[in-house]
Amino acid sequence: MSCFFSQKGLDICEEIEGFLDDPDARALVLSFENVSFKHNARELLLNAIGRYLLGIARQGRFRQNPLVCFLDEAHQFIGRSVGDDQNSVNLDAFGLIAKEGRKYGLTTVVATQRPRDVPQDVLSQLGTLFVHRLTNERDRETIERACGDLDRSAAAFIPSLSQGEAIIVGPDLPAPLPIMMSKPEKGQQPESHGPKYQEFWGKTEAAPLTEGS
Numbered sequence: 001m002s003c004f005f006s007q008k009g010l011d012i013c014e015e016i017e018g019f020l021d022d023p024d025a026r027a028l029v030l031s032f033e034n035v036s037f038k039h040n041a042r043e044l045l046l047n048a049i050g051r052y053l054l055g056i057a058r059q060g061r062f063r064q065n066p067l068v069c070f071l072d073e074a075h076q077f078i079g080r081s082v083g084d085d086q087n088s089v090n091l092d093a094f095g096l097i098a099k100e101g102r103k104y105g106l107t108t109v110v111a112t113q114r115p116r117d118v119p120q121d122v123l124s125q126l127g128t129l130f131v132h133r134l135t136n137e138r139d140r141e142t143i144e145r146a147c148g149d150l151d152r153s154a155a156a157f158i159p160s161l162s163q164g165e166a167i168i169v170g171p172d173l174p175a176p177l178p179i180m181m182s183k184p185e186k187g188q189q190p191e192s193h194g195p196k197y198q199e200f201w202g203k204t205e206a207a208p209l210t211e212g213s
Helices: 012-021 038-058 093-104 137-146 197-201
Strands: 067-071 080-083 088-091 106-110 129-131 165-169 177-180
Touching: 012 038, 038 067, 038 080, 038 088, 038 093, 038 106, 067 093, 088 093, 093 106, 129 137
Parallel strands: 067 106
Antiparallel strands: 080 088, 129 165, 165 177
16 A cells, blocks of 8 residues: 555655646656555555546636546446445546536546446446447447447447457447557557467477386
């Protein structure tokens, strides 16, 4: 829990304030790579940051300079509660940003591979959806309910989309629009590949049995 209580390192609130006050700054990346998975530290820290940003927004800081938050793996941080019955915390910060942040100039982009785990009242507040391949039936049904512009014929293509393909659905489009994503430049590509079983398992050969073994 040092991310909450340690006196060493940078003050995250000061870093956010410095970013907001810098007219030349365009993006601020907060990485949770070194935040522990224990004791729900990641979930609690991100929820605290979301609450902090929402508090700033309610003061009117973003009306003249809107802020967009990009939240990856959103199903881990929205619509859940952590803790026990005696002491639980609702992870509602980014859900509140999706529902009411727009009027304050604070909006969010959520990315998830499990849309069924994102509350329906949050999904319904999203204006534009980029839908990649979904094979789970509940995920597809969730997306269909979230956007009325996606008819059954368009939804039927979702399980067959290839890598990098997506369908854009939104109020500014007359119909669902299929697109192909450009590959990131070298050095910016995410490490999303699974383990190469054949490559690594094929390196070791069984030692020949000797007499007496």
